[in-house]
Amino acid sequence: MDIVSACLCGVNCKYSGGNNFNPKIYKEMLSGKLLPVCPELLGGLGIPRSPCEISEGKVINKEGNDVTQNFIEGAEKTLEIAKTAGAKRAILKQRSPSCGNGKIYDGTFCGRLIEGYGITAKILKDNGIEVISEEEF
Numbered sequence: 001m002d003i004v005s006a007c008l009c010g011v012n013c014k015y016s017g018g019n020n021f022n023p024k025i026y027k028e029m030l031s032g033k034l035l036p037v038c039p040e041l042l043g044g045l046g047i048p049r050s051p052c053e054i055s056e057g058k059v060i061n062k063e064g065n066d067v068t069q070n071f072i073e074g075a076e077k078t079l080e081i082a083k084t085a086g087a088k089r090a091i092l093k094q095r096s097p098s099c100g101n102g103k104i105y106d107g108t109f110c111g112r113l114i115e116g117y118g119i120t121a122k123i124l125k126d127n128g129i130e131v132i133s134e135e136e137f
Contacts, residue, residue, distance in 0.1 A: 001085045003078070004029060005093040006036035008134050013038040017048040020093055022134050035085050039098040039120040042081075043074025052097045055107025059097050059119065062109055068119075071098055075120040082129055090124050094133035101133045 007014045009029045010021040028034050041047070050061035052071075059071045075098065082090060092099030100118035105111065121131045 001033060001035050002087045002089040002091065003037050003082050003085060004034040004091040005096070005099050005134075006038040006041075007093055008091065009034070009036045011036060011038065013041055013047055015040070015047075015049050015051050020134070022137075025091060025134060025137060034091065035081070035087070037078050037081055039071070039074035039078045041074070042077040043070035043072070045070050045074075051109065053105045053107045053109060054097050054116065054118070060107065071119040072123075074098065075123040078120050079123050079127055079129075082124060083127075087129060089130040089132065090121075091132055091134060091137050092118070092121055092124075094135055101131045101136075 007020045008022045008025045010019050012019050050063055052059050052061045058066050059068045061067050096118050098118045098120045101121045103113045104116040106114045125131050
């Protein structure tokens with residue numbers, strides 16, 4: 001069983017309290033092939049929460065607070081879940097400071113994208129789990 005960003009399965013865990021529902025991914029989840037996880041919730045952040053972006057190696061929310069440790073904790077718990085489930089692959093929400101795979105926001109909260117990885121995506125990749133975005137699924 002692989003893992004997937006819970007927001008892609010319709011779980012209202014996005015920072016705004018909404019989701020990023022993807023019907024194709026939801027169908028895979030219902031078939032028992034995907035286990036939904038939300039690294040940000042696993043790291044102790046609530047719903048809704050302030051938007052966050054990665055800046056100079058730290059995760060900063062829009063108010064300027066450093067929430068890097070929450071993101072690291074959530075990523076480590078996600079890795080633990082992936083290993084327990086025997087996941088070989090993770091389908092993660094593109095551009096997220098947790099889950100972004102190759103593209104993330106630049107840390108200025110202006111909507112500009114840069115090359116980079118979210119905290120969870122990087123930890124999973126570094127531990128041999130293939131990471132793809134919902135756009136690649």
